[in-house]
Amino acid sequence: MKKLFIHLSEEVSPIVNDSYECSVGFLKQHAQKTDHLSSLGQVIGLYEDWVAVGVNHQEYAELLQLAKEGAKLIAKHGVQSFNTSSYSSYYGLDDALISFDKEGAGLTLLNQIKMKPLLLDFELLSYRQRLLRGGRQKEPVARAVMNGLEDGALVFDATAGLGRESMILAHAGAKVVSFERQLPIWIILNDALKRAQGSRFFPFTLPVLSPIGTIKDYSLALAGTDNHSLTLANDLNNARPEVIYYDPMFPERENSAQVKKDMFVFQQVIGEDKDIIEFLELALELAVKRVVLKRPSYAPPLAVAGLERSYFVDGGQCRFDCYVH
CATH class of the missing domain: 3.40.50.150 (Vaccinia Virus protein VP39)
Structure with a gap:
């Protein structure tokens, strides 16, 4: 089961806030269907093979720092070193993060933390x-x-x-x-x-x-x-x-x-x-x-x-x- 961390920034437009509420509202309908726990954040709900975990501002900053340190560990010692480290208790290599900010919802792969979040924008x-x-x-x-x-x-x-x-x-x-x-x-x-x-x-x-x-x-x-x-x-x-x-x-x-x-x-x-x-x-x-x-x-x-x-x-x-x- 993969984890999807979801974060809502302090400053978002009403439209972005609405899309956040829409997503979280759906996931909460499925909250009772999972007994999965998370070491970071609160489980919102489950869909298919994803567990959605809500993280507040402090947890969001901690997750980003953990992902950066985990990336350094992998680059230096390989994936196996990550799997046996304390970082793996917080997030997995297949886990992802969506952060809702003033531009919209950006998707980040935690194992590719250096990449800019994927944000869809049809007005480009x-x-x-x-x-x-x-x-x-x-x-x-x-x-x-x-x-x-x-x-x-x-x-x-x-x-x-x-x-x-x-x-x-x-x-x-x-x-x-x-x-x-x-x-x-x-x-x-x-x-x-x-x-x-x-x-x-x-x-x-x-x-x-x-x-x-x-x-x-x-x-x-x-x-x-x-x-x-x-x-x-x-x-x-x-x-x-x-x-x-x-x-x-x-x-x-x-x-x-x-x-x-x-x-x-x-x-x-x-x-x-x-x-x-x-x-x-x-x-x-x-x-x-x-x-x-x-x-x-x-x-x-x-x-x-x-x-x-x-x-x-x-x-x-x-x-x-x-x-x-």
């Missing part, structure tokens, strides 16, 4: 320029997903990740519902979307982030066998999506170039998706028209339940395989 000029240059006909993911759809068509992004493709699809006219099952990524994406709301740079309907969970939870809610996504299902009038976009995490190739910082942090938190076929089968059952699967350009197409891909859209280093019912 480079990203806004991409939206302006892109669109339904220019962005490969938009061409694959929005082909034949009218504006306002319901689209599920089954693995939203850092939210960029959810935003591209929303900009292309889709009514996007985004799903993300990894707690740290969900928290920083939730914060980024809240900060983007009302921005003059986004004159379109932003994606709606589902409560932490997956399209499986939504499917069960439609069947009346699970309450996890019941509110979302009710808000959508129990509608099934026209298209489901699915972008699983694949293992990096051995000769791949060094990835950018945001993707490095993302890959460390997410890991490899090992249930791709199961997820794809579920998506095919749930989607009304088709499923779009993102694949590396070098990877062979998948066949699921006897169904071959119908066509694909070339995205350069990746491609978008389309499965039509």
